[in-house]
Amino acid sequence: MIYERRALQRRLNELRPVLGEVVGDLAGRLNTPGKDRVAAMWETVAFHALAKCGALESEAPLPTGRRPDVQLTVGELHITADITAVSDDGLDDQNPFQELMWQIEAVKTKLGLPSGGLDLQVRHKIERSKRGSRTVLRLPNRNALPEFVRTQISPLIRNGISARTFPLRIEIENDDAGINITIDPSLMPTNTGSYAPYSMPQIRDQNPLYNALKAKTAQLRGALGTKGIFVGDAGCDAMSFSRFGRSAMSPADIVKEFFRQYSSIDFVVLMTVVEKLSPLMYQQAPDLTNEISLFVRDGCTVEQELRTLVRDMAEHFPQPGMSPVNGSHRARETGYSLGFHGGFKMSGDKVRMSLREFTEVLAGLRTLADQGSKVVPAPPELRSHPNPVQCVISANLARGRLPSTLNVVKGGEDEGDDWVEIAFGDPDPAISPLR
Numbered sequence: 001m002i003y004e005r006r007a008l009q010r011r012l013n014e015l016r017p018v019l020g021e022v023v024g025d026l027a028g029r030l031n032t033p034g035k036d037r038v039a040a041m042w043e044t045v046a047f048h049a050l051a052k053c054g055a056l057e058s059e060a061p062l063p064t065g066r067r068p069d070v071q072l073t074v075g076e077l078h079i080t081a082d083i084t085a086v087s088d089d090g091l092d093d094q095n096p097f098q099e100l101m102w103q104i105e106a107v108k109t110k111l112g113l114p115s116g117g118l119d120l121q122v123r124h125k126i127e128r129s130k131r132g133s134r135t136v137l138r139l140p141n142r143n144a145l146p147e148f149v150r151t152q153i154s155p156l157i158r159n160g161i162s163a164r165t166f167p168l169r170i171e172i173e174n175d176d177a178g179i180n181i182t183i184d185p186s187l188m189p190t191n192t193g194s195y196a197p198y199s200m201p202q203i204r205d206q207n208p209l210y211n212a213l214k215a216k217t218a219q220l221r222g223a224l225g226t227k228g229i230f231v232g233d234a235g236c237d238a239m240s241f242s243r244f245g246r247s248a249m250s251p252a253d254i255v256k257e258f259f260r261q262y263s264s265i266d267f268v269v270l271m272t273v274v275e276k277l278s279p280l281m282y283q284q285a286p287d288l289t290n291e292i293s294l295f296v297r298d299g300c301t302v303e304q305e306l307r308t309l310v311r312d313m314a315e316h317f318p319q320p321g322m323s324p325v326n327g328s329h330r331a332r333e334t335g336y337s338l339g340f341h342g343g344f345k346m347s348g349d350k351v352r353m354s355l356r357e358f359t360e361v362l363a364g365l366r367t368l369a370d371q372g373s374k375v376v377p378a379p380p381e382l383r384s385h386p387n388p389v390q391c392v393i394s395a396n397l398a399r400g401r402l403p404s405t406l407n408v409v410k411g412g413e414d415e416g417d418d419w420v421e422i423a424f425g426d427p428d429p430a431i432s433p434l435r
Contacts, residue, residue: 003041006416011044033331035087037331056071070083077309081220082230084232092199101118101193118183140177201238209231209251221264234324274288274291276288338372353422370383371387
């Protein structure tokens, strides 16, 4: 997920005396793989931050019978709000590029081709209306993909294999799709592809962010005090403040339109993570920072109080470990993140490696030759390279040097692992020549 499990656990612990049974429900959702996991994560982080700023209640009934997520009192300020998370899942279902790539890869594998070497190019169309325009990939809908692959793609791949015409190039141009496929086994193990960006919002009130805000208005109907909506980013381009083209609507454009149509809502808080790539690119992990943005309806009389609240709550957010889109993908997977698996540090006669990986090696669940891979045993291309930690340990053992100390270096709550540091001593006469 976006935030590490240790950071979330501390927040659950601190929320339990405040919210009671609500915390048990949050923990259950956080432990269940799926897209709701990210929504539960944003609720946990927002609840915790708000509880640090004032007196917090959750799911307290309104006179209408509705139970909003947040009722918060900070001095004279009383807030009723709901928390939601927004993603591009609906748009991805309508434009199933990744699903098509997976299905073509599965066909290749079934026909005996090695993994990778696939390039998929998808054409698009622009649908225009009085409200604006939107980009749509020229692909069948998700439910029709298996039949499309079986009848229109699989036979062409099979024929190409029989004719041994590599690289194999396939073009499909009809009412169903507009795609180009290239299969070149010499480019394994990676796959590539490209398509027009279909998820950048081009219509103010027809996009995932606007839809999420609109869906929450009914929950707050009849509430007293200041009413608002907290929105967490679960992988949604409409939440991005970086513009992809002049026609794209910014989050501010979308929220402004929402306020115009729903004047009963006083404020919106957008919660996302900004990813800044290192100039060194592959040599350094990207810099991830929280971005908490407040939008207030014109005429709201408590704007300054809201700005103070949002500034204070941002101080209690954890350090992100993933971007929203990556965290959303990982939230659908079972098991846990890899932590420091495969990482190492060397200095003099000391070597550090992941404590979790070290423990799994001792338990016989993996070997160092697996290179920290999540899949065990690792694919042959990973195991073909010598593991640096294993090389250091083997070299010291060959010289008769055994570990003299093993220290655990704690990684902190914003990391998913610890380090074990192994220091090697002088040659031991038990396994080396006498001197």
